[in-house]
Amino acid sequence: MAPQLTGAPGSAAAAGGAAAVKPQFHHYHHHRLPARHHHPSLLSKLAFWSVCSLSLLLAFILLSPSAAPASSSSSRASTDSPRRSLHATPSSATWGGAAWEKKVRASARVRRANGRGLSVLVTGAAGFVGCHAAAALRRRGDGVLGLDNFNDYYDPALKRGRAALLARSGVYVVDGDIADAELLAKLFDVVPFTHVLHLAAQAGVRHALVDPMSYVRANVAGLVALLEAARAADPQPAIVWASSSSVYGLNSHVPFSEHDRTDRPASLYAATKKAGEEIAHVYNHIYGLSLTALRFFTVYGPWGRPDMAYFFFTRDILAGRPITVYESSGGGAHQTTISRDFTYIDDIVKGCVGALDTAGRSTGSGGKKRGPAPFRTYNLGNTSPVPVTQLVDLLEKMLKVKAVRRIVKMPRNGDVPYTHANISLAQRELGYRPSTDLQTGLKKFVRWYLEYYNPELAVKQKQHGSGNGKASRGRNGSTSSAR
Numbered sequence: 514m515a516p517q518l519t520g521a522p523g524s525a526a527a528a529g530g531a532a533a534v535k536p537q538f539h540h541y542h543h544h545r546l547p548a549r550h551h552h553p554s555l556l557s558k559l560a561f562w563s564v565c566s567l568s569l570l571l572a573f574i575l576l577s578p579s580a581a582p583a584s585s586s587s588s589r590a591s592t593d594s595p596r597r598s599l600h601a602t603p604s605s606a607t608w609g610g611a612a613w614e615k616k617v618r619a620s621a622r623v624r625r626a627n628g629r630g631l632s633v634l635v636t637g638a639a640g641f642v643g644c645h646a647a648a649a650l651r652r653r654g655d656g657v658l659g660l661d662n663f664n665d666y667y668d669p670a671l672k673r674g675r676a677a678l679l680a681r682s683g684v685y686v687v688d689g690d691i692a693d694a695e696l697l698a699k700l701f702d703v704v705p706f707t708h709v710l711h712l713a714a715q716a717g718v719r720h721a722l723v724d725p726m727s728y729v730r731a732n733v734a735g736l737v738a739l740l741e742a743a744r745a746a747d748p749q750p751a752i753v754w755a756s757s758s759s760v761y762g763l764n765s766h767v768p769f770s771e772h773d774r775t776d777r778p779a780s781l782y783a784a785t786k787k788a789g790e791e792i793a794h795v796y797n798h799i800y801g802l803s804l805t806a807l808r809f810f811t812v813y814g815p816w817g818r819p820d821m822a823y824f825f826f827t828r829d830i831l832a833g834r835p836i837t838v839y840e841s842s843g844g845g846a847h848q849t850t851i852s853r854d855f856t857y858i859d860d861i862v863k864g865c866v867g868a869l870d871t872a873g874r875s876t877g878s879g880g881k882k883r884g885p886a887p888f889r890t891y892n893l894g895n896t897s898p899v900p901v902t903q904l905v906d907l908l909e910k911m912l913k914v915k916a917v918r919r920i921v922k923m924p925r926n927g928d929v930p931y932t933h934a935n936i937s938l939a940q941r942e943l944g945y946r947p948s949t950d951l952q953t954g955l956k957k958f959v960r961w962y963l964e965y966y967n968p969e970l971a972v973k974q975k976q977h978g979s980g981n982g983k984a985s986r987g988r989n990g991s992t993s994s995a996r
């Protein structure tokens with residue numbers, strides 16, 4: 514791991530920019546009615562069905578982020594001046610213009626001495642996994658361009674921090690949304706990407722109870738927007754993308770193998786990832802896109818996601834706040850303890866890079882399939898599940914603070930009790946070999962966390978090898994991240 518990235522952020526929450534939608538379709542329905550010859554009941558029926566169709570159409574448009582009007586594209590087609598993205602993002606992103614294109618090209622340029630390398634578009638590059646993967650690719654000389662909408666699912670400052678690190682190593686992260694078809698078309702136009710590492714997503718299992726539509730926008734509509742752009746691109750890139758261990762849902766056959774059932778998701782998040790796997794199959798089948806889905810198992814590490822348990826447990830333990838630890842509500846052979854196959858970020862990054870390196874080519878061009886292309890699915894886990902209670906024990910030891918535990922029965926919030934990856938397929942075909950156990954990886958996370966959020970405590974712990982856990986809050990504030 515490069516010194517600047519001793520941990521990693523997970524997949525960035527993507528898409529979902531609220532587009533201003535102008536309903537321009539009223540006339541379409543009206544002008545089809547020959548007004549004079551209608552019987553009153555026929556008229557009322559027609560009026561009724563018109564209203565129904567209009568409502569449906571309106572609902573569809575309002576719920577679809579890719580529905581931004583593509584009007585006035587000609588006036589915006591100039592490459593000479595920057596323009597606002599069609600999809601508002603919290604940062605009011607701009608893109609376009611000659612200087613912008615130059616930056617995009619420079620970032621995506623392969624830097625290996627032999628000139629042979631990948632040119633990769635990394636979506637969700639300001640996210641946890643995205644930022645680490647982009648940095649790893651850049652380190653070996655591949656061309657890397659990032660794309661992220663910097664949304665506020667969790668503290669955007671953390672995402673900006675990751676993007677700043679990438680900028681220092683020469684990776685530019687375009688501030689834009691995967692659902693912005695115009696932006697994607699432009700990117701593929703400017704750079705003939707060989708690969709896309711698609712990590713932009715709405716992540717998090719429990720948040721789907723709070724904002725279900727954000728999952729549909731990012732993980733379904735956003736994925737389709739990306740695949741549409743990729744299938745129309747010439748050359749078509751090979752695509753490697755983040756699915757999730759959560760697709761195994763209520764599967765109780767362990768360890769989870771790629772051959773196991775994935776048709777019983779326990780959360781909307783899982784259902785949208787599963788939908789993504791099916792959608793990917795369609796694009797592989799019709800357009801010859803090379804598609805590889807990676808099922809990540811609870812990825813953790815430095816620069817991680819504040820919405821994940823290991824992260825906010827750390828924050829709350831340090832602040833002396835109680836943490837809620839779920840215990841099994843019983844039933845099922847493997848469900849006595851809530852456990853996760855926690856997987857360290859560097860191992861996940863190796864899996865991503867292995868998947869990119871072994872991805873066969875897409876066979877289509879300009880939207881036309883020329884032959885069968887690879888369609889692959891791999892588990893990327895650690896293959897050694899650890900109970901969540903043990904995770905808390907480890908954190909207490911490393912932080913030197915006793916946690917205030919509130920033990921509660923696991924609520925029906927989309928969580929599954931147990932995950933355990935069978936990784937033999939990834940081992941065989943990607944050369945994937947995870948090498949970091951939870952204790953080692955968590956130590957690296959805690960070191961990063963203290964340095965980032967609580968540098969005084971970090972120094973104290975380093976100097977004295979002990980801490981009282983009540984040290985002052987760091988310059989970034991240990992409670993700053995949104996959940």
Ligand SMILES: O=C(O)[C@H]1O[C@H](OP(=O)(O)OP(=O)(O)OC[C@H]2O[C@@H](n3ccc(=O)[nH]c3=O)[C@H](O)[C@@H]2O)[C@H](O)[C@@H](O)[C@@H]1O
Pocket residue numbers: 716717718756757758759760809810811812820821822823837838839851852853901923928929930
């Ligand atoms: O592997 C995956 O596919 C998924 O991993 C994580 O989901 P999860 O494993 O549920 O990770 P956390 O949300 O960090 O939860 C870890 C464990 O802590 C437990 N937990 C969570 C929250 C809490 O307050 N208390 C608690 O005991 C959960 O039930 C779970 O067993 C990510 O959040 C998902 O985005 C990802 O797709």
